[in-house]
Amino acid sequence: MSGAASHFTRTDIRERRRSLLPLLKKIHDAERYLSQESIESLSRKLRMSENEIYGVATFYPQFRFAPPGKYHIQVCLGNACHVGGAQNFMEAMKLERNLLHGQTSPNGMLSLEGIGCLGCCAMSPVVVVNNEIHGRMNRVTFMQLVESLDPSEEKQ
Amino acid sequence: MSAARPKSGKGGASREKPAVDKTKVLVCESTACLSSSSAEIRAALEDEVGRLGLRDKVEVSFTGCHGFCQIGPIVVVEPEGIFYCRVKPGDAKDIAESHLLGGAPVERLFYRHPVTKEIVPRYGDIVFYKKQKRIILRNCGLINPERIADYEARGGYRALRKAVSSMTPEEVVNEVKRSGLRGRGGAGFPTWYKWDVCRRQPGDEKYVICNANESSPGAFMDRSLLEADPHTVIEGLALLGYAVGAGQGYIYCRAEYSLAARRTRIALEQALEKKYLGKGLLDSSFDFDAEIFEGGGTFVSGEETALLGSLEGSRSMPQPRPPFPAEKGLWGRPTIIDNVKTLACVPSIIADGADGFSSTGVETSRGTAVFALTGKIANSGIVEVPMGTALSSLIYEIGGGITGKKALKAVQTGGPSGGFLPGSKIETPLDFDSLRAAGTIMGSSGILVMDEDTCLVDTSRVFLSFVQGESCGKCVACRVGTRHMVGLLDKIASGKASEEDLTRLEKLANIVRNSSLCGLGQTAPLPVLTALRYFRSEFIAHVVDKRCPAAVCRELITFRIIPERCTGCRMCVKVCPTGAITGPRSQPHNLDQSKCIKCRSCFEVCRFDAVAGEAIIIVS
Numbered sequence: 045m046s047g048a049a050s051h052f053t054r055t056d057i058r059e060r061r062r063s064l065l066p067l068l069k070k071i072h073d074a075e076r077y078l079s080q081e082s083i084e085s086l087s088r089k090l091r092m093s094e095n096e097i098y099g100v101a102t103f104y105p106q107f108r109f110a111p112p113g114k115y116h117i118q119v120c121l122g123n124a125c126h127v128g129g130a131q132n133f134m135e136a137m138k139l140e141r142n143l144l145h146g147q148t149s150p151n152g153m154l155s156l157e158g159i160g161c162l163g164c165c166a167m168s169p170v171v172v173v174n175n176e177i178h179g180r181m182n183r184v185t186f187m188q189l190v191e192s193l194d195p196s197e198e199k200q
Numbered sequence: 201m202s203a204a205r206p207k208s209g210k211g212g213a214s215r216e217k218p219a220v221d222k223t224k225v226l227v228c229e230s231t232a233c234l235s236s237s238s239a240e241i242r243a244a245l246e247d248e249v250g251r252l253g254l255r256d257k258v259e260v261s262f263t264g265c266h267g268f269c270q271i272g273p274i275v276v277v278e279p280e281g282i283f284y285c286r287v288k289p290g291d292a293k294d295i296a297e298s299h300l301l302g303g304a305p306v307e308r309l310f311y312r313h314p315v316t317k318e319i320v321p322r323y324g325d326i327v328f329y330k331k332q333k334r335i336i337l338r339n340c341g342l343i344n345p346e347r348i349a350d351y352e353a354r355g356g357y358r359a360l361r362k363a364v365s366s367m368t369p370e371e372v373v374n375e376v377k378r379s380g381l382r383g384r385g386g387a388g389f390p391t392w393y394k395w396d397v398c399r400r401q402p403g404d405e406k407y408v409i410c411n412a413n414e415s416s417p418g419a420f421m422d423r424s425l426l427e428a429d430p431h432t433v434i435e436g437l438a439l440l441g442y443a444v445g446a447g448q449g450y451i452y453c454r455a456e457y458s459l460a461a462r463r464t465r466i467a468l469e470q471a472l473e474k475k476y477l478g479k480g481l482l483d484s485s486f487d488f489d490a491e492i493f494e495g496g497g498t499f500v501s502g503e504e505t506a507l508l509g510s511l512e513g514s515r516s517m518p519q520p521r522p523p524f525p526a527e528k529g530l531w532g533r534p535t536i537i538d539n540v541k542t543l544a545c546v547p548s549i550i551a552d553g554a555d556g557f558s559s560t561g562v563e564t565s566r567g568t569a570v571f572a573l574t575g576k577i578a579n580s581g582i583v584e585v586p587m588g589t590a591l592s593s594l595i596y597e598i599g600g601g602i603t604g605k606k607a608l609k610a611v612q613t614g615g616p617s618g619g620f621l622p623g624s625k626i627e628t629p630l631d632f633d634s635l636r637a638a639g640t641i642m643g644s645s646g647i648l649v650m651d652e653d654t655c656l657v658d659t660s661r662v663f664l665s666f667v668q669g670e671s672c673g674k675c676v677a678c679r680v681g682t683r684h685m686v687g688l689l690d691k692i693a694s695g696k697a698s699e700e701d702l703t704r705l706e707k708l709a710n711i712v713r714n715s716s717l718c719g720l721g722q723t724a725p726l727p728v729l730t731a732l733r734y735f736r737s738e739f740i741a742h743v744v745d746k747r748c749p750a751a752v753c754r755e756l757i758t759f760r761i762i763p764e765r766c767t768g769c770r771m772c773v774k775v776c777p778t779g780a781i782t783g784p785r786s787q788p789h790n791l792d793q794s795k796c797i798k799c800r801s802c803f804e805v806c807r808f809d810a811v812a813g814e815a816i817i818i819v820s
Binding site for chain 1: 513
């Protein structure tokens with residue numbers, strides 16, 4: 045690519061635009077979230093305003109803007125999992141861990157996310173912890189799983 | 201993964217060309233089976249084969265999805281075609297010692313028919329497979345998706361070779377026209393038509409895109425296809441590129457499908473290496489390159505103009521058409537966007553001629569259709585049947601019928617934006633036009649089977665809130681309308697609605713349908729509209745009688761302990777988050793309704809773990 049900042053061909057601009065999402069994904073995969081700093085450096089690299097990058101990034105639910113917990117719990121909320129009671133998992137987290145969708149626990153151990161169908165409907169309801177799939181869960185086994193990841197102090 | 205292959209001492213030659221008499225042990229490594237530790241099963245099988253000194257006779261390999269995810273992990277032993285299901289890593293020893301060494305298959309791992317309990321040892325004899333006709337999924341479960349030689353051995357890239365060496369682009373389009381292929385993405389638009397429009401556009405810069413942004417709940421065939429047989433899709437894309445004169449292709453894959461993306465990436469590299477892609481591919485003058493693009497996890501990106509926005513690095517929002525992408529698409533250039541399954545049909549149409557394809561199916565919908573069967577059905581998984589097959593045959597023959605003691609209540613086709621069909625419409629033929637006439641759509645081809653335990657108010661609310669969450673926000677009707685519809689359904693589900701609300705809901709649904717720009721908004725109200733059309737009495741029960749006949753809607757149900765059944769095991773007392781259940785050991789427990797938050801914990805623990813079982817019931 046040409047080094048002169050004043051001389052852009054249309055292809056250059058196009059290439060930069062096209063690389064935005066793949067680069068965001070790459071950063072997200074490496075750092076597990078999109079930090080202010082990485083957006084700033086990306087903005088300089090792609091010669092695109094931070095506002096514009098945020099505008100694109102916030103549209104896609106895949107991107108997080110705060111660091112996730114050590115164990116990132118994703119609850120599949122697809123229809124097969126819903127029929128199997130997946131909504132109860134979200135509620136159990138709210139009641140027992142005070143954790144909502146998109147939040148991270150204060151001790152940084154757990155974070156919760158409700159996601160779209162993973163296509164493992166034959167094993168529903170499905171919960172994913174750090175990319176590992178746990179199938180055929182129920183509220184009780186789910187809370188046992190959460191307990192095994194981050195034991196709560198209050199439980200005797 | 202080259203490390204996956206058995207390291208036999210025979211050298212490279214035998215690896216390239218697997219000996220015919222060699223026994224092959226194929227472990228399914230699709231997302232579903234992998235989550236039931238099929239990778240460990242393969243490792244254990246490899247260890248056992250090595251330990252027993254069978255490396256020269258037995259090859260342990262892996263495949264993509266067989267479609268029968270219900271009974272996974274699946275292990276198939278070829279050439280006999282012995283089919284093992286629900287295999288655990290610990291079973292590897294038995295399979296290796298008894299079957300591979302001793303020649304006596306392990307009977308306890310055979311498939312059993314869920315109703316007749318009959319044992320079926322062979323792959324081809326299982327009703328689930330016997331009744332299918334596989335064109336799109338022809339290689340799924342039979343080849344190693346990460347080995348191009350397996351695909352070539354099954355006639356792979358024959359169509360591309362034929363096209364670039366002996367057919368003009370126009371002939372390719374005409375062959376597709378003759379086959380009667382319609383877009384498998386849901387809308388059913390004649391594929392050849394847009395190809396032809398794009399082919400006639402002037403200019404060299406054109407693009408072709410494979411749409412693998414499958415985000416609809418309950419549909420997972422695109423993922424399975426890319427995981428099991430990525431080369432078919434790549435070949436289809438290259439053929440499309442040749443037909444319209446495009447030099448660059450993209451496979452737009454949903455972000456969550458990491459395994460599918462990885463296997464596609466491997467396949468793309470292999471195809472480039474073998475000169476099926478790249479400059480002057482297969483010694484022709486045609487240049488074509490393809491790459492994978494991972495989307496951002498939005499449902500709306502499946503809409504073709506929204507998908508283009510995502511590829512151009514901006515927000516994924518639909519654009520008004522015309523101009524159609526075939527005239528003005530990616531970067532303003534002619535672009536064709538086709539679904540994974542549509543492209544997977546193309547290689548066999550070109551290689552074997554259009555007649556084989558067009559002789560399958562019905563008058564207006566040719567070929568086969570792939571469905572993802574889920575819900576309260578005995579055999580859930582992915583099936584491929586000729587277009588026009590009756591819904592009943594899919595559910596009762598291939599699907600094995602309804603699980604549990606309850607009867608069929610409704611079937612939903614087409615994912616979250618498809619409509620419900622009542623039990624009386626069970627004979628509806630599955631093709632584009634018959635489904636449309638019945639009030640639903642082919643859509644994403646997910647089929648959700650629901651029994652009498654399902655509440656249609658609740659289910660349509662779930663679907664609608666999914667679509668509401670995925671609305672890109674461009675059109676007011678979709679952005680605000682769906683939100684109000686969810687609100688009205690919430691009101692109905694909690695028993696606070698009046699009959700006027702039903703009329704209001706219906707009116708709003710029609711507004712959203714008629715004034716949204718893209719398919720997402722236009723089809724979003726379909727579940728609600730069909731539920732109101734076929735199951736109005738259930739809505740009336742919620743509104744007038746304030747009860748939920750299926751005992752699902754939280755505000756309208758209560759949990760009760762049946763004292764005669766309760767043995768007092770205290771399991772439910774332990775799991776109750778609010779302390780609503782009390783009682784000493786060995787005596788029937790009490791449930792304080794004022795404290796109960798209806799979380800179902802006690803119900804579930806009683807059903808599965810408790811001593812008595814089913815002592816807690818839900819009543820409406």
